[in-house]
Amino acid sequence: MKIIIFGATGDVGSAAVKAAAQRDHQVTAVSRDPSALAAISPLVTPLPLDLLADPHSAVEAAAGHDLVISALRPPAGREEDLIPLTRTAVQAARHANVPALVTGGAALLKLADGGGHTVLSAPGFLPEGSRLIAEACAAQDAMLEQETGVEWTCLRPPALLTEGPLTGQYLLGTDTLLTNAAGVSQISFADFGAALLDLAENPHHASQRLTVAWGTPAPALAAG
Numbered sequence: 001m002k003i004i005i006f007g008a009t010g011d012v013g014s015a016a017v018k019a020a021a022q023r024d025h026q027v028t029a030v031s032r033d034p035s036a037l038a039a040i041s042p043l044v045t046p047l048p049l050d051l052l053a054d055p056h057s058a059v060e061a062a063a064g065h066d067l068v069i070s071a072l073r074p075p076a077g078r079e080e081d082l083i084p085l086t087r088t089a090v091q092a093a094r095h096a097n098v099p100a101l102v103t104g105g106a107a108l109l110k111l112a113d114g115g116g117h118t119v120l121s122a123p124g125f126l127p128e129g130s131r132l133i134a135e136a137c138a139a140q141d142a143m144l145e146q147e148t149g150v151e152w153t154c155l156r157p158p159a160l161l162t163e164g165p166l167t168g169q170y171l172l173g174t175d176t177l178l179t180n181a182a183g184v185s186q187i188s189f190a191d192f193g194a195a196l197l198d199l200a201e202n203p204h205h206a207s208q209r210l211t212v213a214w215g216t217p218a219p220a221l222a223a224g
Helices: 011-022 035-039 056-062 079-096 128-145 189-201
Strands: 002-006 026-031 044-048 067-070 100-103 152-156 160-162 171-173 186-188 208-213
Touching: 002 011, 002 056, 002 079, 011 026, 011 189, 026 056, 035 044, 056 079, 067 079, 067 189, 079 100, 079 128, 100 189, 128 152, 152 189, 160 189, 186 189, 186 208, 189 208
Parallel strands: 002 026, 002 067, 026 044, 067 100, 100 152, 152 208, 160 186
Antiparallel strands: 171 208
16 A cells, blocks of 8 residues: 555654555655654655645645555644644545544543543543643544544554554454553554554444554563
């Protein structure tokens, strides 16, 4: 496939770029400065764009591709930019008449205790420093509900999205936070990127939200 990845230099975006190139897909890697990504593979074409300054550039860039992946994440202090950034990527997919895979957030995933609370609403669950991006991710969910004329799939991470190994092994769920037998909800950027590409290659979940996490046993993370 020819895949365009917005937010290609972020943790999830760069993992998705690597996963796509390893599977022999042609990748257009979009970021404000994606030049370092060219070293990943000859299949990767960096494309510098500022989607907030020039949203229409996303439409032009997506033309001729088979799939749009949005791995966009604004910096701390600019959390509200997540909504216009995501809208720009999804609209680019609509104009190109191709599906969109959107990296979401865990905010509205239900806790597995059956109490009815979500990650965002559960008292004391979220660190205070994570609340603003969680609220932005909840608004992103609401925005996607209003998007028509495009097949979108939103993949939401578990509670912890961290550095770690690529295992190729994960659980796939829908609206509930996934945990392993020890109650830990996490996955590596590498496996999250691989999960995005698995969905790209097996598009059976159009216009719905999914989530992934490591199951049991979870791989050991390096100290430090």
